[in-house]
Amino acid sequence: MDLPRSAIGVVQVNHCDDGSAGPRQWFYDPFLTTPMVGTEHSPDEEPDTDPADAFGALSDPLRIDILRALGDHHREAADERAIGFADLRRRVGVDDSGRFRYHLERLRGNFVEKASDGYRLTFAGAKIVVAILMGTYTHAISKEAVELDSDCFVCDDPAVATYENGLCTVSCANDHLLFRWQVPPTAAATATLPEIVDVAGLLARQGMERTLDGYCPECYHAIESAVITESVETPVFRAQCETCGARLVCPAGYALLVDSRVVALYQRHGHDLHEYYLWDLPFIQERERYTLIEERSACLEIDVSVASETLSVALDETGHVVDYSLHEK
Ligand SMILES: [Zn+2]
Ligand SMILES: [Zn+2]
Missing domain, CATH: 1.10.10 (Arc Repressor Mutant, subunit A)
Structure with a gap:
């Protein structure tokens, strides 16, 4: 996968066994900007104040x-x-x-x-x-690495969480990056690492929701998203803010985390979708859940299965849901 480098950081892409770039990650690269008071300016305009x-x-x-x-x-x-x-x-x-x-x-x-x-x-x-x-500029907090009750879906080693420089990271001993999101120091100061991982999951879902609504989760400028299906093992959801450079790269199944019908499917069977670690969910990590399609505006179908029910969700090339179909086993 050919992802452009920006001035503020490089998207980390894990490589699969066959050498291709795989989307085994949930990477978010925040870059804070502060809006100028009383001004509305597009990225192309000069701000009123230096x-x-x-x-x-x-x-x-x-x-x-x-x-x-x-x-x-x-x-x-x-x-x-x-x-x-x-x-x-x-x-x-x-x-x-x-x-x-x-x-x-x-x-x-x-x-x-x-x-x-x-x-x-x-x-x-x-x-x-x-x-x-929030301690954004003053609190340098880090936490001892903690093993989570979860295994890496690439190598089956235990998933390990760390917190450093405002970033909560979950990976394994073989450096497979499973999840990463920023958590403010105030939210992390007195929390345990599993609690920080929960907060990071909540913030990631909110970030995805805002991104799908067209707003950068970081600076609120307009942001566009895309589903990448070529040259990747598992289809990727990708969005990058042209204003502040924040970017979100993850398996396309992450876009379903905030879909009401997917949440309802889990609820119908007595499960709360939000109690799972994001990277553990089968519709995110299992390649066989993904089918490339070309139907009207849809380019990808993802199967979400709970008990006897499978909800097939069709996404368009921007990662928005355009169709559903429900099947019983
Ligand atoms: Zn691993
Ligand atoms: Zn932004």
Whole structure:
């Protein structure tokens, strides 16, 4: 499979025994972007504010304290009221009014706006506060590797989970990558690795849902997806955001995780689809579940079997479901 390299990373593709690139992975390469306040711009347009200038305004610790104080006020205020200059200064604990005003003014525009009743965070300011609270830029957490109650579907070795640099990774001793997704440090700090894997699974499903709805899970710009059936062992679902570079590459069966009829099929037989490890599901990992077809707009059919029922789900070349048929054994 020929996947383009981007400036921010290289898609990892596992190679099958026959040397071809196989889709035995669920790889997501996040790259955070922060939208500019009050502007809507397409990727081709120049943003109104130079990002270096915007982030330069955050270079002083006092300014971070101001953003945090505005965030605290927003959380505690019963309504959407802004906070006055004097109250904000007291909250931050700065006596020198001139010095405080200087730093507050540096935040005005991009991160803080002044209304008639005082100051409040802009959209970008609120995002910065959330990122600080999530520990995105400050918490370097890693966890000891843990064996999961699951085997690698390539070599049958135990599946092992790790958490490092905000990424939850599941692989085996032979380096078969089974699953990878980002989990914020706050969600990982006090969690066990199996719990982190559960959170990663939840976030991955949400990411797939947004991608299929046409929104980049990372930056919310438009994103297009495709099913790749040529030169791969198992058909691949692939989406890459042209704006922030986030990309999602996985076996095409992952697109069915958020399909209501597939979820309902499992429910009908007393199973919760979301209790399984994603990479363990037969309609994701078993090549024989996939059939290439050429019917109207469909290019691929995937069989989802539970007990005596098989739901055949047809996908078009963008990975969207276009048809179903249900069979009894
Ligand atoms: Zn393996
Ligand atoms: Zn994006």
